[in-house]
Amino acid sequence: MTATYEDILYEVKDGVATITINRPDKYNAFRAQTCEELIHAFQSAGWDRAVGVIVLTGAGNKAFCTGGDQSAHEGQYDGRGVIGLPLEELQAIIRNVPKPVIAKVRGYSIGGGNVLALLCDLTIAAESARFGQVGPKVGSVDPGFGTAYMARVIGDKRAREVWYLCRQYSAAEAVQMGMANKAVPDDELDAEVARWCAEILEKSPTALALAKKSFNAETAHITGISALGLHAVGLFYGTEESQEGVRAFQEKRKPKFRD
């Protein structure tokens, strides 16, 4: 069955499934429907024997993904799940598909979008890429894979800096801190990712699946932290403090959290 998607593009070619978030006017932010479609596409690619590697990317050159769609967010997002997004399922499927997933990052990789890139097995970035978290600037946080797993990937002190200061980091800085594997000039990104895919496709699929599952096993407990944390975030979204963060972003002004 071929699925019809509105928010994403899905293509399988020469053993590579490419999943593209296709909302460039929203800097590829995800709404609930985007998450549902991504889950479906990852499930299709994950169990399609013709697919050996999955690439996640964003349409256009402005952004890979900028997290939850703030225009679909008024105390909650617009779908199911404790925060109105099936985010736990989306994060889980990226980890659970028995194939390497590569994040191909151009432009902004921000907020919940950066957590998706973090969860991919590998990240290849264009030099234009900008990485960062914005949750505490907009009354949110991703307290599970966004925080605890990030600390596992880039180190505890660095992860706290990323979340507490909400700065942006260049592609070169992301490589230096271990948030990305490689940075290349923008016009070489597609070819570089294709080379990584070709090398992976030469390897034993079962050995790769076992390697991926064994890497994941060590951080499997974060699923519990995430479930608990996102329930708390669902409650936080009902507060004036969180809603001030969303309003400030929509009104393009600094939030007044301490009034």
Ligand code: 2NE
């Ligand atoms: C991405 C960034 C840094 C870009 O900044 P700048 O200054 O270059 O552009 P601007 O004007 O902020 O954004 C350009 C256009 O893209 C839209 C903006 O509203 C703007 O639209 P127009 O005014 O031109 O019409 N845009 C960008 N990101 C959007 C988004 N996520 N949703 C809807 N529209 C978006 C800057 O825009 C930025 O910092 N964006 C962050 C947005 C954000 O708050 N994301 C959610 C974080 S929380 C999250 O993802 C999350 C979580 O933490 C926990 C659980 C689940 C989700």
